[in-house]
Amino acid sequence: MTAARPFADVLQRLRSAGLRPTRQRLALAKLLLENGDRHVTAEQLHSEARQASIPVSLATVYNTLHQFTDAGLLREVVVAPGRSYFDTNTGDHHHFFYEESGRLEDIPGDQVVVGALPAAPSGTTIRRVDVIVRLGERE
């Protein structure tokens, strides 16, 4: 429980979310969580899995990504219509989005962005604050 740490966590977290640790879920978790901070689309993860000889259907990739998101292992970031990323960094942080290339990247944590939060309208709570800094090429 030292080197395989993040992976051991996954088993725990799947169980406590009521998710069976199936072959597919464990393999996808491995791809996602044992390679540092990542931002992947469902299609990307699907083709990555197949290249790694993990036969898994696209539907399962979508199911799994959403289940992991609900379980708090991932966070979904929507950057453009029809372009949705899943981020393995679930901590409080924000994103750079490169509009030309479509790349998404974490903003280093020390470069604070959010100052004062507005009051939530009555009857509501703030679930999350998403900040996306959209970048273009310097002209």
Next chain:
Amino acid sequence: MTAARPFADVLQRLRSAGLRPTRQRLALAKLLLENGDRHVTAEQLHSEARQASIPVSLATVYNTLHQFTDAGLLREVVVAPGRSYFDTNTGDHHHFFYEESGRLEDIPGDQVVVGALPAAPSGTTIRRVDVIVRLGERE
């Protein structure tokens, strides 16, 4: 140039964007810009136009929304996969998104949110900063 002000502006702005002021574009501009701050989806605007007896195709609504966005008359806000709004307020401001109902709303301007901006990575410029405060029902 007092009451019809925003509309007169539109003609100007269309022309300077190289867009002909066609019947459809003017009618959509009227719907969008003469009713205060609005957040509409393409489908919403399309059915609104047809109810107002403005025969316009969905393709034209999409074209027009994008052309207006490029011309700086609108701003696009993507809140969820397959849910994209066009905002008639092009000033510097941010949004509340009600996750239950799918509603999008401006955050009142005096409730400041963004503090320090991060430095743009080299070779890039910041085009825009989108802040979406996601709301849930208070439990």
Next chain:
DNA sequence: GCTAATTTTAGAACTCCTCTAAAGTATTGA
């Protein structure tokens, strides 16, 4: 008006994503 350039349109097509129902796999309890 006449001509050329732009715009609109209906419908097909496309992308991303979800659903369906059947087959497969994991878990439970005897």
Next chain:
DNA sequence: TCAATACTTTAGAGGAGTTCTAAAATTAGC
């Protein structure tokens, strides 16, 4: 350990939202 049960995976169909296409209509310039 093995059946019974519950959950999961899958391929392919289906759906939502958006873009494309090529032809018809409109607009602008002369």
